[in-house]
Amino acid sequence: MEYAIRTENLSKTYGKTFKALDSVSLQVSRGEVVGYVGPNGAGKTTTIKILTGLIRPTSGRAHVNDRDVVSNPRDALRSMGALIEVPGVYDYLTPHEMLTYFGRVYGMRRDVIDQRIKETLELVRLPDWEHKKTGAFSTGMLRRLAIAKAVLHRPDILILDEPVLGLDPKGIMEVREMIRQFRSEGMTVFLSSHLLSEVAEVCDSVIFLDKGKVVTSDSVEGIGRRVGHAVVDARFLHPLSPEEIGKLKDIDLIKGVDMKNSTARLQYDGTPETSAQILRLLVSLNLDVVSYAAEGVGLEEYYVSVMSDEKGVN
């Protein structure tokens, strides 16, 4: 039981020749939060559909909890919760009715289901909507309901396809909080996303996929080191004066400064230690730091540098 998710040379061909996935081998360790990143049409959803038993690979293997998802889907899917792009609810059913079905098919007892429905709806902030028809739900509410569905049976692996797609900033923050909470509970999370800042914020490591092939797989910090630097955004109470900017540039640990209004994007080597030290130095320079957040950790630059130029027809 070394890896929660493991694929070996996974390939999926559509039509005669189009390879949506081309020999993808990836590993996700237990308890890890992994971002699955790539341009439109890279094959992220295809991978997730294979992992969740929706489609079969043309060749290769996929294991979830060491169970082969093709030959043993029942066991493989049991300990996994999934959120797949589309909403997929009947608008005339209530969350309670919908979740009851899923609880039953995961073999949960009725009283356990009722209790878990309460808990999960609480978790996704829909406690008052248990018996309301989902037809009136907003995109954000439907997404949160889908997340409640995914964790209802207490899976130890969670697979999320674009969990924040189409959500407003508040919705994005809420989902991010949930993912953090799942991680703190020891859950393994595999999520695909286009939002690199999102991935940098919540993920331990990243797998870059392009044209059906894995380009890189590394920890978020490791990617920062590959780019040679990572970035952190420091926002100040007032725009900095030229001398103040000069002082920033004089700090050895800071490799580059990029000012925009009152925010400075600082490049550094990507280690948490350096980041902490920089913050201490900023404060000691008597600069009023309003916020200090790792932004993208160089992911964007890395992304641009490794992804092929033509982004496909999608």
Place this chain on the structure above:
Amino acid sequence: MMWALSDTWQVVLRDVRSRIRMPVFIFMNLFQPVLWLLLFTQIFKSLSGSVAGEGISYLDFFAPGVIVMTVLFGSAFAGMSTLMDMDSGVLSKMVATPVNRVSIITGRVLANVLVGLVQALIVFVVAAIMGVRVATGMPGVLLVLLLVALLGTGFAAFSNGLALLFKRTETVMATTNLLTMPLMFMSSMMMPSQALPDWLNTVRQFNPVDYAVVGVRNLVLYGYVWTDLWKSLLVLGAFAVVMVVFGTLMFGTRAE
């Protein structure tokens, strides 16, 4: 094996519940058969006595056909809801669980049949109010339900298979429309076999709808005609099994 049954049952429950939430559809499906029952029996009233023998009104003769028609209409379009669920992602959510695909498809088909049986019973009641009596009584009614359940299973599974094969609402709609009408007319649903041309009597031997019509009509009008009844049960049973296999195969390979 127990879990497969319990999974199927959960799918049935879920499907029936979602159908009950849309009672409009259940009644919309009933509208046509009931209309036929009311209208045709008026139009062909003058044929009473001459069509199916002494003392048998056209209503008596036609009511069994309408019961079969109700289940046929209700099941022949079953694949449409599967396509809708595919488009909306409801189906993906169901497939991405430990429930196996066979349970999902059979559960959906069974739910469809259950609703069809309720509709058939409603038509039965309407016919009874109009004066139709069942020669074989309560046991006969149960056998009628068994016959139409087999027919409904076959067509619901066939429609699901078709839906997964074509994956386009328009195509499935057109194919189904193209099939159901001829299947009804190329049977003894509206006219007794004696009144049909020879070629039609040959063709109807290959038409599952006709086996249901003959079986149901015997039970309602005449009593237990065992040779016909066995033949109907056998043919419809085989039809149901073959179609469930077809639907399951399609679902296993093409529900992506």
